[in-house]
Structures are given as structure tokens and as C-alpha cells.
Amino acid sequence: MEDAIKKIVTTFLQSSRGKENLDSKSFQKMVSSNLGTIMENAQDKEAVDKVMGDLDSNNDGEVDFTEFIILVGALTVACNDFFLEYNEKQEKK
Amino acid sequence: MEDAIKKIVTTFLQSSRGKENLDSKSFQKMVSSNLGTIMENAQDKEAVDKVMGDLDSNNDGEVDFTEFIILVGALTVACNDFFLEYNEKQEKK
Numbered sequence: 001m002e003d004a005i006k007k008i009v010t011t012f013l014q015s016s017r018g019k020e021n022l023d024s025k026s027f028q029k030m031v032s033s034n035l036g037t038i039m040e041n042a043q044d045k046e047a048v049d050k051v052m053g054d055l056d057s058n059n060d061g062e063v064d065f066t067e068f069i070i071l072v073g074a075l076t077v078a079c080n081d082f083f084l085e086y087n088e089k090q091e092k093k
Numbered sequence: 094m095e096d097a098i099k100k101i102v103t104t105f106l107q108s109s110r111g112k113e114n115l116d117s118k119s120f121q122k123m124v125s126s127n128l129g130t131i132m133e134n135a136q137d138k139e140a141v142d143k144v145m146g147d148l149d150s151n152n153d154g155e156v157d158f159t160e161f162i163i164l165v166g167a168l169t170v171a172c173n174d175f176f177l178e179y180n181e182k183q184e185k186k
Contacts, residue, residue, distance in 0.1 A: 001100060001127040002128065004098075004100040005165065005168055006172065007097040009169060009173045012173070020177075038095050066170060069166045072166070073163075073165070073166050076098050079099065080102045080106075083106070
């Protein structure tokens with residue numbers, strides 16, 4: 001799991017090209033190239049802009065690392081919920 | 094990064110042996126076998142019990158998935174901070 005944590009850190013660093021925050025363009029690119037399967041509408045600019053707006057709690061027009069982790073956490077919980085539902089359906093068959 | 098998210102989900106499922114929560118024993122084992130490098134005192138029962146107490150926001154004596162994700166998020170932010178500090182020191186040399 002430590003490799004997973006490091007992967008999340010390096011994904012942010014690569015996407016932000018070493019800067020501390022992701023601007024709109026780099027956030028779009030990070031989502032479309034890294035979250036295309038887990039996130040619905042990952043290729044839809046408007047939908048991704050909406051997600052960015054929701055994450056940008058300090059309204060600076062950018063996503064910092066802590067705001068990014070909230071997205072990763074929410075996706076991980078959603079992935080877990082999907083997994084539990086899938087297992088439940090399999091058991092009912 | 095999607096593999097990283099899946100790894101976090103499967104680590105919880107394996108540690109909880111398919112149950113919805115981690116009890117004290119399975120939380121200890123999850124920490125010692127998965128977070129031994131990133132987390133200080135990962136092998137110290139008392140220290141890990143303290144972390145568990147801090148995470149257990151609904152005080153049911155167990156750690157559910159959402160509480161687990163808060164730990165993973167905090168460790169990821171700490172890992173990123175460490176990385177940024179390390180880079181800054183390298184640049185000053």
C-alpha cells in the first residue's frame with residue numbers, strides 16, 4: 001500500500017510539473033489521463049471543471065495537494081462501495 | 094493512479110477479511126504489515142491503538158472504510174510534505 005501512496009504523490013507532482021498546485025489545464029489533463037476509468041465524464045471538460053470548482057475550497061482557481069487528496073479519497077470510497085455492491089449481487093445469485 | 098486506488102481498497106478488504114470494519118487486532122496487523130515504512134511506530138501496539146482511537150470518530154471500537162481513508166489521506170499529505178522539503182534541501186545544496 002505504501003507504493004500506492006507514493007504513486008498518488010508522484011501523479012500530483014508530474015501533473016503539476018513540480019508546482020504546488022494544479023491549474024485548470026493540468027487538472028483536466030491529470031483527470032483524463034489518470035482517472036478515465038474510475039471517474040465518469042473524465043474526458044468532458046465542463047464536467048471536470050465542475051469537479052474542480054467543488055474541490056477548490058479556497059477559491060484560488062487551482063487545486064492544491066490537500067484538495068486533490070479529497071478527490072482521491074472520495075473516488076476510493078466510491079470504488080469500495082461499488083465493490084461491496086458487486087459482491088452482494090454475486091452472493092444473491 | 095487507478096491501480097493505486099484499487100490497491101487501497103483491496104488492502105482494507107484483505108485486512109478486514111471481507112468484513113465492513115477493522116477491529117483492533119486487524120487494524121494493528123494492517124498497519125504493521127502495510128505501513129511499516131511510512132508510519133512511525135507502526136510496530137508499537139500502544140502507538141497504533143492511539144492512532145486507532147483518533148480515527149474512530151463514531152467510537153464503535155472499530156475503523157470503517159471512511160475512517161481508514163482519513164488515515165491514508167493524512168499519510169499521503171505527510172509523504173508529499175516530506176518530498177517537497179527533501180527537494181527544497183537538495184536545491185539549496
